[in-house]
Amino acid sequence: MSKDVSKERSMIIQKEMISGLFKELSMAKETGKKVVYTFVPGNISELILSFGMLPVYPEINALQAGMRKKSADYIRDAEQHGHSEDVCTYVKCDVGMMLNGNIGPTGEKIPAPDLLLLSYTGCFTFLKWFETLERLYPGVPVALLHTPYQEAHKITPEMTTYMVKQLKEEVIPKMEMVSGNKYDEEKLKSILRNSSKVEDYIIKIFETTKNRPSPIDAYFAGVYYIGPINSGFRGTPEAVNYYAELYSEILLRVEKKLGPITPEGEMEEERFRLVVEGPPNWTHFREFWKLFYDMGAVIVASSYTKVGGVYDMGFRVNPDKPLESLADYCMNCYTNLNLQQRTDLLSKCITDYHADGFLVNSIKSCNSFSAGQLMIMQQLERTLEIPIGFIESDLVDPRYFSYSNIKNRLESFFQMLEQRKMIFTQE
């Protein structure tokens, strides 16, 4: 492992973008900017931006709390307020954070919402989460955008029409009311033009893992790469600039045949290439990642980086049909795909990115991801005859991260991969 951990320019740009957003949020009440709480999957941040409002993503705050080791206390406080041990810990973390003054990841207070935009793509818990928020912020208007599930493996015109009607008659009028601005379709189109550029970059960036060695880790580093599109920057010139910079840095790594950058420097030997399904654990993110890079395992594709949009199957926003396009974007998010589509997508990733193994990180509190994962594993094992690994943890509840358990399981998994490699080499 090379110990060169100097920050790349793209990292600095991202840090500035995110801290700038939180600064803006902390001053929203003074500047008069309106604040919209919404969720990452199917987030229609372009529409929010077109009204000049600022987005807040409770899941991002929760995951940041997990990384900053604050989530255990927040969860405990939420449980003391009657929340069950059995439910999604993101919700409890968020509730706990609010009970403790709503201090965001940068240490600044996150303002109360002016609008609750419940676009709940691919997860019912979002709906319950907002029922809780609605009561914590009484009187704040709720705009509900129901995203139909791709149950029949496709998006039908009726599904799109349903969503567009909701956008036109529920979401946009509430945004107009809260922001005091009129809906400006031309402005939305120009924002979407940037989104489309960003989507192209995202695809190119994640496709670089086809190289050997892979220049990036598409899971552990991947979650940083999707940071800007999942925290309100999709469609902004800053995002275009960030992704252009990131892509050029990665291309340079490809040219030099460099492996991914880890918190301890550059990974020198790529021994295993994996595809991972499921969100990461945030409370022990660094230790978790280390278990992989210490073994020379690089993640060449992950489903989690597709929660905020799936672009590798050809979807791009179409600025000429802005509302239809936003609707289709929401319906195309990873957890809104049916189980077979999810399996097919993972299968494609395993094949296209030449993975040696497939690993599931099953999250205790996330039914949206976890229910059905064992079936996905069974099918991939059968159709691709690929080694499958399985570990369990949680997003932000440290009580469910057992280092030794995960380490043991991963070691057996890596052993299995090693043996298979040897057999293939002999053959």
Next chain:
Amino acid sequence: MSTLQEIVAHCEELAFDLSFKRAGAWKAQGKDRVVIGHLPVYFPREVIHAANGLAVGILGGGDKKLIIKGDAYYQSYICHMPRSVIELALDKHFDDFDGFIFPSICDVIRNLSGMFQMLGEGKFVKYLDFPQNFKHHIGGTFYRYELQTVLDEIHKLNGVEVTAERLNHSIGMFNLNRALICQLYDIRNEFPWRMTAADVYHVVRAGYVIPVEEHNEILSQVIHLIQKEAGNPTDKIRVLVMGAFCEQPPVGLIRTIELAGCYVVEDDFLLGARWIQGDIETGSADPMEAITTAYLEKSTFSSSVYDVGNPKEARLIDLIRRRKVDGVIFAAPSFCDPALLDHPILQKECNDKNIRFISFLYSENTGQFKVIKEQVGTFSDSIKLWD
């Protein structure tokens, strides 16, 4: 006329017949008959009835099905019901079923629909997205479209045309069914000693697996029988049980609650059967619109429907008042996000309104009730002592 005990015993047998023999026998009587399974909570069974189908409620294996394969499909931290449904499917209990409908209530049911698709169960698997938008021209239009896809699937199987006349007739049958169930609940609310909650449960649950015409007859008989005084009132508190709308509690648990000093006068056990509050219009030239309107305007409250503008806590308090309830028992399946995320909201309201409650978790196959009995007993005693 049979005795109440005989009817209840018959219903119990029907309700827990995991081979769905009555449905199979009904189907064998006609070439174009279809059996369509639906998961909780609600599905407008009228639509299937009008298409010459029998809608059968799939409520899991309860404590009657040993799970061997199902655990290989679900992690330990997912509720129990879907694993018993998978077990039933793998053990070929659904062989008489032509199709399956999975109403959109949670991520587990949603992904279970995908598992059924991947397993190739039935001739169609439909995940039915109930709209969360309650405007006629938005959510209503989409709901009609969703229902139409179900009808299209059935039409492919049996070619039956659903005319307005047929559908109106079916609506009438289910209006009667709902009215009879409500009447049963009303009588029991007033005279809870005449029939136990477990017996009511069996009678209502039988309706999930038999033709509505037969169920209406059973209900009429039961209502007739419990009009007369029977048994003696005892000193029990009146409780509402809440949180069990999907994975069903084992009947032993319902019995335990009553044995521990409570009358269960209201519950959400088989909520789908009473989902629509009141009648659906029967004389419409467009009965699909009538069914749609009923969903949009007459749905009960549940953890699976967003309650903006119609807060569930207010509806709960209203129910508590109407049923003259002394206390609430929040009983939810372990790991059930929809039910459990509602509880802090509902419990806060109970606290604010000085309504006593207790809460506990269960699984459909829970077999030990000792702790629950003690907890409920203490709850009942404390209410009797202080109120």
